[in-house]
Amino acid sequence: MSTDPAPATRLDGVEIKLTLAGDRVDQAVQTLELAPDQPTWRIYFCEDVTAAVGPTTPLLDLGVVLRARRRPGEPDDTTIKLRPCRRSQLSGPWPTATKGNGWELEVEADWAGDKHVLAVSMTADRPGDVIAAAADGAPVRSLFLDDQLDFLHDCCDARVDPDALTVLPPVTARRWKRVETAPAGLGVRAERWTVDDLDFLELSVVADPGDALQRQRALAGFVGSLGLTVPPVTETKTRQVLEHLVRSAHLVAG
DSSP states (O other): OEEOSOTTTOOOEEEEEEEEETTHHHHHHHHTTOOTTOOOEEEEEEEOOOGGGOSOOHHHHTTEEEEEEEOTTSOOEEEEEESSOOGGGOOTTTTTEEEOSSEEEEEEEEEETTEEEEEEEEEEEOOHHHHHHHHTTOOGGGGSOHHHHHHHHHHSSSOOOGGGOEEOOOEEEEEESOOTTSOTTTOOEEEEEEETTEEEEEEEEEEOGGGHHHHHHHHHHHHHHTTOOOOOOOSOHHHHHHHHHHHHHHHHHO
């Protein structure tokens, strides 16, 4: 296992996000000149769905996100993310861990407007048939490496049995690793999520902590210069999508 020597101050980077939604998305895609031929990803989330208690998101409410992505042309992967996370949640080897046998661990700050939270995620490449099998009913545990499950066990504030979780229907996603119309050096990425009547376009940049505020202003300035309106941050796109999918699952179960 590879480690970082400074656990008390470790911050691998800051991910700065702006999200457009609904009717604004098609205009933004056109204005940003995003190529329409990007491969379609399928993103699956897992949640603790219990029909008898209604459409709730207890796992997300604990700050736990379990995700699997089918990515044509790239390795499929799965992620266990703690967001928001406290540094004091990370115990054992995890405060300094960076890489292991098939996985990587990142400690980042997530910035969306004036909302800044710590996010810690462990991601591993996985065979595509593993994700397909879980979507068809195989145990959720099979999605993740043992080290990922150890990370969840050691660092989550509550016990989580992966095999008691439900794999929700997929989100359709497209990702642009570089927005060519953005200023050189800003490194803007774009990712579009659609599911039923929900439609989101997230623009993001990654910055060193010391440069984050300047790069956040630069991203906002670029988007504003195009006449694109970014609504105030209320909920993350992940929460809005998960709440929608859980409501749909509850209606089907009912």
